[in-house]
Amino acid sequence: MSDVLAVAEHRRGDLRPISHELLTVGRGVADASGGDLHVAVISGAVEEYAEELDREGVDVIHTIADGEEFNHDLTVESLDALWADLDATYLLAPNSVNGLDYVPAIAQRLDLPLVTDAIDVSLEDGLEVTRERYGSKVETTLAVDVESEGGAVLSIRDGEWPAAEGVGDAAIESFDPEIDESRIRSTVTGFQEVGAGDVDISEADFIVSIGRGIEEEENIELIEALVEATGATLSASRPVVDNEWLPKNRQVGQSGKTVTPDVYIAIGISGAVQHVAGMKGSDTIVAINTDPDAPIFDIADYGIVGDLFDVVPALIEEFGGEAP
Amino acid sequence: MQILVTVKEVGQLGDEVVIDDGDVAESALEYDLNEWDEYALESAVQLSESLDDVEVVTATIGPERSEETIRMALAKGADRAVRIWDDAIANDDGDGLLDTRTRVELLSAIVDREDPDLVLTGVQSADATFGSTGVALAEEIDDAWAAVVNDLEVDAEAGTASVHRELEGGIEELTDVQLPAVLTIQTGINEPRYASLRGIRQAQSKPLDVLDLAELGISPDAIAGSLETTAMYEPESSSDAELWEGDAEATAGQLAAFLRDSGVIEG
Numbered sequence: 122m123s124d125v126l127a128v129a130e131h132r133r134g135d136l137r138p139i140s141h142e143l144l145t146v147g148r149g150v151a152d153a154s155g156g157d158l159h160v161a162v163i164s165g166a167v168e169e170y171a172e173e174l175d176r177e178g179v180d181v182i183h184t185i186a187d188g189e190e191f192n193h194d195l196t197v198e199s200l201d202a203l204w205a206d207l208d209a210t211y212l213l214a215p216n217s218v219n220g221l222d223y224v225p226a227i228a229q230r231l232d233l234p235l236v237t238d239a240i241d242v243s244l245e246d247g248l249e250v251t252r253e254r255y256g257s258k259v260e261t262t263l264a265v266d267v268e269s270e271g272g273a274v275l276s277i278r279d280g281e282w283p284a285a286e287g288v289g290d291a292a293i294e295s296f297d298p299e300i301d302e303s304r305i306r307s308t309v310t311g312f313q314e315v316g317a318g319d320v321d322i323s324e325a326d327f328i329v330s331i332g333r334g335i336e337e338e339e340n341i342e343l344i345e346a347l348v349e350a351t352g353a354t355l356s357a358s359r360p361v362v363d364n365e366w367l368p369k370n371r372q373v374g375q376s377g378k379t380v381t382p383d384v385y386i387a388i389g390i391s392g393a394v395q396h397v398a399g400m401k402g403s404d405t406i407v408a409i410n411t412d413p414d415a416p417i418f419d420i421a422d423y424g425i426v427g428d429l430f431d432v433v434p435a436l437i438e439e440f441g442g443e444a445p
Numbered sequence: 446m447q448i449l450v451t452v453k454e455v456g457q458l459g460d461e462v463v464i465d466d467g468d469v470a471e472s473a474l475e476y477d478l479n480e481w482d483e484y485a486l487e488s489a490v491q492l493s494e495s496l497d498d499v500e501v502v503t504a505t506i507g508p509e510r511s512e513e514t515i516r517m518a519l520a521k522g523a524d525r526a527v528r529i530w531d532d533a534i535a536n537d538d539g540d541g542l543l544d545t546r547t548r549v550e551l552l553s554a555i556v557d558r559e560d561p562d563l564v565l566t567g568v569q570s571a572d573a574t575f576g577s578t579g580v581a582l583a584e585e586i587d588d589a590w591a592a593v594v595n596d597l598e599v600d601a602e603a604g605t606a607s608v609h610r611e612l613e614g615g616i617e618e619l620t621d622v623q624l625p626a627v628l629t630i631q632t633g634i635n636e637p638r639y640a641s642l643r644g645i646r647q648a649q650s651k652p653l654d655v656l657d658l659a660e661l662g663i664s665p666d667a668i669a670g671s672l673e674t675t676a677m678y679e680p681e682s683s684s685d686a687e688l689w690e691g692d693a694e695a696t697a698g699q700l701a702a703f704l705r706d707s708g709v710i711e712g
Contacts, residue, residue, distance in 0.1 A: 218612045222592035225577035226584040234671040255458045262676040306589035306623045315615040327709035363633035384709045421686040425696040435697035
């Protein structure tokens with residue numbers, strides 16, 4: 122019998138959707154190993170979160186009421202204490218930005234093997250975890266030696282599992298670990314929204330978006346000519362914004378904005394999972410890319426396999442504009 | 446003040462993926478400095494330019510091949526470099542270093558020797574993309590930490606770093622961290638410089654120490670780890686996109702017709 126401990130995530134008063142996806146993974150692992158599914162929720166309105174987490178298949182929810190917002194020191198100390206109390210085998214956590222801030226530390230503290238960013242988990246033949254390497258160009262399966270290690274820590278990519286549903290009858294137990302104040306060496310002092318700037322791309326109906334394929338800052342004006350001729354709103358994937366060729370309020374993706382236009386034209390964007398997270402809700406997606414295997418074609422409705430520096434000028438001409 | 450920057454040489458895949466014998470063929474890889482580490486290095490060099498008396502040391506786990514990448518880091522402003530390699534690592538099937546604890550064991554031995562005030566790592570490596578080394582290292586060496594940092598100010602006198610952490614959805618978390626600390630640096634935090642010719646020349650004479658496991662006091666048994674790669678493959682393409690065919694004029698024409706039909710464009 123091997124129990125599972127899944128760690129919920131919340132921010133500024135709301136549970137994040139990955140929390141309910143984690144319950145699905147956790148229930149699956151618990152079923153395969155004949156154990157119970159425990160859930161930990163740390164800081165903030167834990168009673169309220171616990172009610173929302175009480176879905177079908179959850180056995181026990183541990184609420185740890187210290188603190189308001191996520192703090193990695195408090196999280197690691199709390200999980201360390203809870204883990205010692207529970208005798209569980211699998212620790213499941215989100216592969217979110219906050220997950221990146223505490224999951225490696227708790228794995229190291231517990232001296233357990235860690236696999237991050239899992240997209241599939243199997244216990245058919247021991248623990249096997251599927252994840253990507255080299256961007257998303259290669260998939261790989263890792264076998265984890267759980268037996269000799271006594272456990273494993275997994276972080277889970279969001280959007281890969283359905284959310285757990287239904288109403289459960291979990292026991293909700295308050296856990297009050299004694300935490301040495303000197304262990305808290307980081308302080309969250311506030312939050313800041315990335316400036317709204319001149320335009321809110323999340324409101325746009327028609328978006329032309331550019332990525333690494335644009336190659337150089339000088340080539341932005343080619344896309345601006347297309348935007349001018351078509352009346353589209355201009356956005357970009359991360360590399361373009363990292364290079365400061367376009368301001369941050371134009372970034373589509375996990376760390377940028379989420380957009381849901383009628384038409385989204387992705388030009389020179391490979392379609393990394395972080396970008397797709399921000400635009401998959403578009404009604405129609407058109408991709409222009411030289412690489413026919415680029416993952417952007419997996420979610421596109423229409424595609425052109427070709428060089429943007431040929432296609433875009435032709436498109437500008439179609440609408441009576443002039444390429445620079 | 447000493448800043449230690451982890452510098453990884455990563456293999457990057459081009460458009461063609463070749464998998465041989467359960468691993469990506471070396472011929473399909475181009476080796477380069479990990480993109481995230483490039484930003485971490487730039488942060489360190491900028492701190493050394495704005496604060497008094499800062500030494501920037503790079504730490505790499507990698508074979509002799511990676512010295513080209515390390516020299517580039519030295520050319521961009523690091524003062525000296527440490528590289529860890531050993532026959533035990535070379536003879537491992539590559540899975541040993543996938544276990545975060547193995548990387549942490551090696552890098553914490555460097556930290557013990559150097560005793561840095563600040564360790565900067567990239568958020569993740571472009572090849573294995575675990576995103577775990579920096580934070581696990583912080584736990585091991587009992588430093589404070591912050592992950593996914595996209596803004597950094599260091600107050601050396603007060604012994605604190607004030608950072609922004611880039612959360613999802615265009616939100617940044619503002620956090621103060623006590624030094625010594627490990628920070629994992631996100632792309633876009635700065636504009637990494639190119640190496641100057643003068644820098645490249647100077648890099649040739651900067652110290653680059655190579656250490657093996659015995660010199661670090663680490664047993665070869667510590668390399669194995671508990672993860673084993675059991676399969677590696679190209680994910681199946683699940684594209685059901687309708688492709689518009691023809692030359693640029695023809696495909697642009699079809700796209701234009703679609704846009705007019707969809708109603709997002711007038712005219």
